[in-house]
Amino acid sequence: MPVSLYDFSAPRLYLDAPLGAGAQVTPDRDQSNYLLNVLRLGDGADILAFNGRDGEWRMRLIALSRKAVVLDAQEQTRPQTTPADLHYIFAPLKHARLDYMVQKAVEMGASALVPVMTRRTQSTRVNLDRMRANVIEAAEQCGVLCLPRVDDDVKFDRLLAQWPADRRLIFCDEDAPVKDPIAALRAVPRGPLAVIIGPEGGFDPLEREALLRLPHVTRLSLGPRILRGDTAGVAALALIQSVHGDWSA
Amino acid sequence: MPVSLYDFSAPRLYLDAPLGAGAQVTPDRDQSNYLLNVLRLGDGADILAFNGRDGEWRMRLIALSRKAVVLDAQEQTRPQTTPADLHYIFAPLKHARLDYMVQKAVEMGASALVPVMTRRTQSTRVNLDRMRANVIEAAEQCGVLCLPRVDDDVKFDRLLAQWPADRRLIFCDEDAPVKDPIAALRAVPRGPLAVIIGPEGGFDPLEREALLRLPHVTRLSLGPRILRGDTAGVAALALIQSVHGDWSA
Numbered sequence: 001m002p003v004s005l006y007d008f009s010a011p012r013l014y015l016d017a018p019l020g021a022g023a024q025v026t027p028d029r030d031q032s033n034y035l036l037n038v039l040r041l042g043d044g045a046d047i048l049a050f051n052g053r054d055g056e057w058r059m060r061l062i063a064l065s066r067k068a069v070v071l072d073a074q075e076q077t078r079p080q081t082t083p084a085d086l087h088y089i090f091a092p093l094k095h096a097r098l099d100y101m102v103q104k105a106v107e108m109g110a111s112a113l114v115p116v117m118t119r120r121t122q123s124t125r126v127n128l129d130r131m132r133a134n135v136i137e138a139a140e141q142c143g144v145l146c147l148p149r150v151d152d153d154v155k156f157d158r159l160l161a162q163w164p165a166d167r168r169l170i171f172c173d174e175d176a177p178v179k180d181p182i183a184a185l186r187a188v189p190r191g192p193l194a195v196i197i198g199p200e201g202g203f204d205p206l207e208r209e210a211l212l213r214l215p216h217v218t219r220l221s222l223g224p225r226i227l228r229g230d231t232a233g234v235a236a237l238a239l240i241q242s243v244h245g246d247w248s249a
Numbered sequence: 250m251p252v253s254l255y256d257f258s259a260p261r262l263y264l265d266a267p268l269g270a271g272a273q274v275t276p277d278r279d280q281s282n283y284l285l286n287v288l289r290l291g292d293g294a295d296i297l298a299f300n301g302r303d304g305e306w307r308m309r310l311i312a313l314s315r316k317a318v319v320l321d322a323q324e325q326t327r328p329q330t331t332p333a334d335l336h337y338i339f340a341p342l343k344h345a346r347l348d349y350m351v352q353k354a355v356e357m358g359a360s361a362l363v364p365v366m367t368r369r370t371q372s373t374r375v376n377l378d379r380m381r382a383n384v385i386e387a388a389e390q391c392g393v394l395c396l397p398r399v400d401d402d403v404k405f406d407r408l409l410a411q412w413p414a415d416r417r418l419i420f421c422d423e424d425a426p427v428k429d430p431i432a433a434l435r436a437v438p439r440g441p442l443a444v445i446i447g448p449e450g451g452f453d454p455l456e457r458e459a460l461l462r463l464p465h466v467t468r469l470s471l472g473p474r475i476l477r478g479d480t481a482g483v484a485a486l487a488l489i490q491s492v493h494g495d496w497s498a
Binding site for chain 2: 081100103104107108109141142143144178179180181182183221222223224225226227228231234235236237238239241242243245246247248249
């Protein structure tokens, strides 16, 4: 969370366009409105921009009119980073808590967000556009350079039936006995990872059995207290990033 | 987070009264209203109760009238646990995010919540009653048996001036180089602990220097991304509970 890596107070925008020396980018209408009318920036103001591929760039604002701007790339302020290959699979919560869950997963450096519909999942439909908007907002605010992919929601049985042979699953199992989670994670070999967090009330018994039958699954205990889904997500990702990810680089 | 330790669907109440074999407790008016009119429980219904000292008890509801109930202790369902001696010191965020921060700290098993007013803290007053209500609600919902103490808010300089000689401070320092946080925590000797999380925008340079001058301070890096205060709190507590607390018991 190094605030000092760059100026946290500078506005920071995700731009869906190539960034590089000499690049000029026209932000979309909402972004132009935000720069001109919310932040009240004028011609010559500097902002930071990223696209998930080309690192972070200082961009100079060129005001073409009271409604239209162009952003002119000045210099790269940070090189692109590569996230851990870490999928975050979660039973979606409702509304505000889902927003929160998505923001947290972005801050914690997940590389893909996978909503899974379990038997006890209360939410029946997932608003993927809202999830993507939350990903971008969290990335803009938290200095994140890599945007996690947002997958379509998938039914639990289908997720398991299609499980790739090379991806290790870390299963936050509320029925696992309390046991050193760091030792459990250290026993996981290097390679593609996923972590799965159940719905409120947990996975149902058949789902638990199916998870434990996967060839490459690690049960993870997150202590003796019940954690809400979003709390469990941050806790599990903190441990995984510390043992296998970019927190100990 | 073992849901299976007890019936998660049973209503669970904090009662500010001794609990033991034969104890009869009169819940307060709000709680009675909740049991009778929100949950619509009738005479003979069972609920779970805890007081932070005597473990968790199954209580039978005796309806005295349409407004008044007594709860009659039947049997202890879980013995009292002792939390890690782990103070959670944090710059309060505003409104909903503060509620969230408090709930998370309860789920994560902090033993005391200490709001600290730093130079960059945006919130000028802390509603301690609201914090305490959030502690109770989170404990009720998450099966927590120990309620953390809620301290009065304290100014940063005073907190440091009064720092007890025997308590190690884990300082989530956003300027610390990214470095294995588990190794950093393993180097902390056993004993009373505290963790401190700064405000949005971080501690100011003088505050950082003062923190680093404490005799027993450990700098903790939480990775290369900026984390919001509530995210940093859960992440730090997950790592601390795993290395020093009750997650590896």
